[in-house]
Amino acid sequence: MGRYVLRRILYAIPIAFGVSVVCFSLVYLAPGDPLQTVLPPDATAETIAIVKHAYGFDKPLPMQFLIWLGRVLTGDFGVSIATRRPVFLEVTDALSNTALLAMFAAPIAFLTGYVMGVVAGCFPGRWLDRVVTGAAVMGVSLPNYWLGIVLVIVFAVELMLLPATGMGPSGSTGFHIYEWSSAKFLVLPVATLAMIPIGILSRTTRAAVAEVRNQDFVQTLHAKGLSEWAVIRHVLKNSLPTVMAVMGLQFGYLIGGSILVETVFTWPGSGFLLSKAIINRDVPVLQGTILTLSLVFVTTNLVVDLLQSLIDPRIRRG
Amino acid sequence: MTDYSSVIPAKAGIQVDEASAMALDSCFRGGDDLIFEELAPPATRVRGYWQSVLYRLQHDSVTLVFAAIVLLIVLAALFAPLIAPFDPYKESIVGRLKPFGWRGHLLGTDELGRDVLSRLLYGGRVSLSMGVVPVLCATLIGGMLGVIAGFLGGRVNTAIMRTMDVFYAFPSVLLAVAIAGAMGGGIGNGMLALTMVFTPPMCRVAETATTQVRALDFIEAARASGASTAAIIRYHVLGNVLGPVFIYASSLVSVSILLASGLSFLGLGVRPPTPDWGLMLSTLRQSIYVVPLVCAIPGLAIFITSICCNLVSDGLRAAMDVRM
Numbered sequence: 001m002g003r004y005v006l007r008r009i010l011y012a013i014p015i016a017f018g019v020s021v022v023c024f025s026l027v028y029l030a031p032g033d034p035l036q037t038v039l040p041p042d043a044t045a046e047t048i049a050i051v052k053h054a055y056g057f058d059k060p061l062p063m064q065f066l067i068w069l070g071r072v073l074t075g076d077f078g079v080s081i082a083t084r085r086p087v088f089l090e091v092t093d094a095l096s097n098t099a100l101l102a103m104f105a106a107p108i109a110f111l112t113g114y115v116m117g118v119v120a121g122c123f124p125g126r127w128l129d130r131v132v133t134g135a136a137v138m139g140v141s142l143p144n145y146w147l148g149i150v151l152v153i154v155f156a157v158e159l160m161l162l163p164a165t166g167m168g169p170s171g172s173t174g175f176h177i178y179e180w181s182s183a184k185f186l187v188l189p190v191a192t193l194a195m196i197p198i199g200i201l202s203r204t205t206r207a208a209v210a211e212v213r214n215q216d217f218v219q220t221l222h223a224k225g226l227s228e229w230a231v232i233r234h235v236l237k238n239s240l241p242t243v244m245a246v247m248g249l250q251f252g253y254l255i256g257g258s259i260l261v262e263t264v265f266t267w268p269g270s271g272f273l274l275s276k277a278i279i280n281r282d283v284p285v286l287q288g289t290i291l292t293l294s295l296v297f298v299t300t301n302l303v304v305d306l307l308q309s310l311i312d313p314r315i316r317r318g
Numbered sequence: 319m320t321d322y323s324s325v326i327p328a329k330a331g332i333q334v335d336e337a338s339a340m341a342l343d344s345c346f347r348g349g350d351d352l353i354f355e356e357l358a359p360p361a362t363r364v365r366g367y368w369q370s371v372l373y374r375l376q377h378d379s380v381t382l383v384f385a386a387i388v389l390l391i392v393l394a395a396l397f398a399p400l401i402a403p404f405d406p407y408k409e410s411i412v413g414r415l416k417p418f419g420w421r422g423h424l425l426g427t428d429e430l431g432r433d434v435l436s437r438l439l440y441g442g443r444v445s446l447s448m449g450v451v452p453v454l455c456a457t458l459i460g461g462m463l464g465v466i467a468g469f470l471g472g473r474v475n476t477a478i479m480r481t482m483d484v485f486y487a488f489p490s491v492l493l494a495v496a497i498a499g500a501m502g503g504g505i506g507n508g509m510l511a512l513t514m515v516f517t518p519p520m521c522r523v524a525e526t527a528t529t530q531v532r533a534l535d536f537i538e539a540a541r542a543s544g545a546s547t548a549a550i551i552r553y554h555v556l557g558n559v560l561g562p563v564f565i566y567a568s569s570l571v572s573v574s575i576l577l578a579s580g581l582s583f584l585g586l587g588v589r590p591p592t593p594d595w596g597l598m599l600s601t602l603r604q605s606i607y608v609v610p611l612v613c614a615i616p617g618l619a620i621f622i623t624s625i626c627c628n629l630v631s632d633g634l635r636a637a638m639d640v641r642m
Contacts, residue, residue, distance in 0.1 A: 018484030029500040137632070141625035143576050145583050146617025149603055153610040256489035260580050264603075274492075275584055278499035290488075290496045298487045 004309055004316045012302045016295060020072065023291040024065050027283050072291065078284035082276070087288040090273060095255075095292060097167070098262070098269035102254040104190045109197035109254075110247050116198070117205020117243075122232065124210050132202055139199020148192040148264035155188060162187050165266040189265045193258060197250040204246045208239035241312040248304025252297040374637040381633025384626045391623055395442030404433035406440040406593050415608045426612035428598065429605055434612055438619055441593035444505065445620070448578035448587065448594075449571050449627075452509050456516035457567045463517070464524025465559060469532055469551060479525060482518040490515050494577050498586040508587040512577055516570055523566045527559040565635045572627035579620045595620050 043051075052058045059067070071078070077087035120132035156164035167185050212218065212235045221231045259271030266272065270289055277285035309315045375381060394401060403422065410431030418426050425434040467478040485493065497511035531537065532555070540550050579596030581587035588594035590601070598616035606613045 014480070015483055015487050018481075019487045022484060022488075023496075026496055026500040029497065137628055138625060141572055141576070141621060141628045143579060143617055143620045143624065145580060146599060146614070146620060149599065149606065149617060150614055153606050153614060157606055157610050253489050253491070257491035259491060259495055260583065263584060274495065274499075278495070278584075278586065286496075286499065290492060293492055294488045297489055297492075301487075 005306060008302065008305055008309075012298055015298055019294045019298065020069060020291060021065070023287050023294070024068055026287060026290065028061075077288035077291075080285045081282045082280045082285070087284045090285060091270065091288050091292050094268060094270040094273040094289070095296075097267065098255055098258055098271065101186070101189055101193055101258060101262075101267065101269060102251065104186060105193040105197070105254055106251050108190065109194040109250070110201060112194070113198040113201025114205050114243065116202035118209055118236065120202065120206040121209025121213065121239075122235075124213075129206070132206065136199045136202040136206070139195050140203065142195055142199070144192055144196055145260040145264050147195055148188065148261055151188050151192060152264075164188075165264075167268055189261055189267050192264070193254060193261050197254065200250060201243070201246060205239065205243050208242040209235060212238045241308050241315070244308055244311070245304060248300055248307075252300040255300070256293040256297045371637050375633070378633050378637060381630055381637070384629040384633070387626045388623070388630055391442060391626070392446060394439055395446055398436075398439040398443060402433075402436035402439045404436040406432060406436040407591055408432060415605050415612070417609055418611065425615055426609055428602055428612070434598070434615055437593040437598060438595070438616065441595045441598060441616070442619070442623075444588055444592060444594040445575060445579060445582075445596065446623070448505070448509060448512070448582075449575035449623075452512035452516060452578070453567050453570045453574050455509070455513040456520050456570070457563060459513070460517040460520030461524045461559070461563050464521040464526075464563075465528050465551065465555060467521070468525040468528025468559075469547075469555060471529075471532075475525070478521065482521050485514070485518040490573075491577065491580065494581060495584065495586065498581050503581075503586040503589065505588055505592075508578060508581045511581070512574055515577070516574065520563065520566060520570075524559055524563050527562045528555055531555055531558045561638055565631070565638060568631040568634055569628070571631070572624040575620060575624050575627065 049058075057064070075088055077091065079085070080087050080090055083090065116132045116136070120129040120136075123129050152164045155162045163185050167182075215238075218231060218235060221234055226234075255270075257271075258269060259274055261267070262269045262271035263275050270293055273285065274289045274293075276282070277289060305315075398406075403424070408431075410427070413421065413423070413427050413431040415429055416423060416427045416431075418424065420426060423433050423435070425438065428434055428437065463478050463482075467475040488496070494511045494515045497514055498508050501507040501511070537550060537554055540554055545553075578587055579594070579599070582594045582596030583600045585600065588597050590597060595616045599613075599620070602613040602616065
């Protein structure tokens with residue numbers, strides 16, 4: 001067990017390193033000089049040289065990368081070009097808002113998707129299975145940014161029950177989760193965000209349950225006279241590792257892939273910060289947000305793998 | 319089970335009945351354990367693998383219906399200049415944001431008075447090609463890398479697959495947005511970003527399939543009889559890898575359409591005034607208080623296309639009996 005955990009953690013380090021390389025090189029994907037946004041168009045050659053030196057752009061690329069990595073490791077992501085605030089603060093503020101959405105969307109999505117998948121997997125080919133499978137395909141094919149707009153049209157424009165966008169008049173500082181006046185801003189984004197994981201999870205759960213039910217040991221359990229419920233308990237336990245892996249992946253997507261939904265609802269989270277950074281060509285924020293989000297994703301996957309090995313001893317041995 | 323697979327040459331050209339064709343197939347894919355007796359019964363109906371796939375498809379009415387809808391959407395986009403009732407770029411100051419059916423505008427008009435139906439038809443060209451082109455490119459690049467990694471194994475495999483692992487560490491939406499955003503948007507950059515998103519998973523699918531096939535005895539038999547590496551890959555590996563790769567690619571089309579429209583929605587894909595479903599959704603979003611139904615239309619087009627592509631892909635997977 002200990003060796004597996006150690007190996008898995010050590011394996012995450014080169015991945016994290018690779019991720020930081022990709023984030024660093026993003027700046028150089030951009031056409032033209034990365035300094036273009038900082039410098040006025042009429043800057044003299046002398047000014048350009050000074051600024052280049054100040055930002056370290058006159059050093060060779062590997063040097064620049066190491067310097068950047070060193071700063072990032074100490075939590076220094078630079079300063080936002082648009083707001084002049086430290087990128088670290090911008091990202092952590094935004095990330096907490098994204099996490100707030102994910103904290104509500106994840107349990108709703110996982111529970112609904114899991115129950116739907118189990119029901120469908122236990123009655124393969126019946127009408128219940130067809131309904132669930134159909135709903136799952138719809139969930140997977142849904143453009144969630146469009147779903148968000150449709151929900152806004154129905155609940156905010158037509159019925160006027162819920163607010164359309166934002167986090168309330170005082171933003172994230174005056175946001176109190178226990179008061180309806182704040183919590184009502186959560187309803188639509190959370191519902192939108194939950195839809196895709198519900199589809200994906202019910203699909204995988206159904207497949208996993210159906211597969212386990214076809215294994216020989218299930219027949220043995222039936223043969224030795226176990227009740228239907230006891231057999232289902234065994235089936236569920238054996239399908240759990242697959243389901244958990246997908247849950248972990250989906251949780252990562254809820255955090256890292258929420259940019260579209262956050263843009264629709266102008267929710268001040270990390271995805272919204274990212275799309276603002278792209279529009280303003282705010283490179284430090286762009287790098288910092290993408291790096292943070294992908295590291296969260298890597299960590300989530302690591303935690304899920306470790307949890308999986310706790311449940312399923314086969315993984316540890318393999 | 320593998321003892322017998324070496325006796326049988328690669329699946330092309332074998333004429334057996336449907337059941338044994340399937341059995342043979344799962345044999346090559348390293349599927350269920352089979353004994354030789356099951357392959358033996360004499361053929362009453364002569365059918366090869368692809369014929370049996372076709373047979374199963376012909377009897378799968380759901381898949382056929384949705385395939386027909388996909389075809390219809392493609393044709394509508396292709397013949398947009400012939401079908402579209404108005405010029406998709408023609409603006410009108412008096413006819414802005416009108417509801418369904420206003421003066422012959424069947425689906426209303428947008429914020430610049432342009433006909434939504436015509437823009438939808440023309441937009442299908444961009445949206446569909448943004449859905450298909452990146453998948454094709456990723457299939458070529460990823461599939462090639464995967465076969466190389468799987469067949470050569472060892473250090474080459476480690477180098478290729480660990481590089482791919484790095485890209486796995488990004489959620490797909492984030493990676494697409496990051497690359498397209500860093501490069502500054504546009505159709506070409508959007509396609510490039512999506513290609514980079516789809517290449518790693520495609521590579522993994524091809525690598526897994528290749529590794530499985532490579533371990534089977536008939537590859538060794540081919541090598542023993544003097545076949546070159548290129549010939550083995552060409553005749554024995556590709557035939558068995560193409561199935562899973564094709565199925566995976568078909569399932570990516572709907573994802574690609576969703577992501578591409580998402581990029582345009584964020585302003586990172588198609589640039590105005592080119593009609594595109596994601597871009598239309600993004601500009602019409604400002605007008606949900608004026609003409610809510612018209613604003614929902616472009617998204618509906620994305621949704622319907624994506625769901626049909628998904629169902630066709632599911633049907634193909636069932637017909638080709640590929641397990642992922």
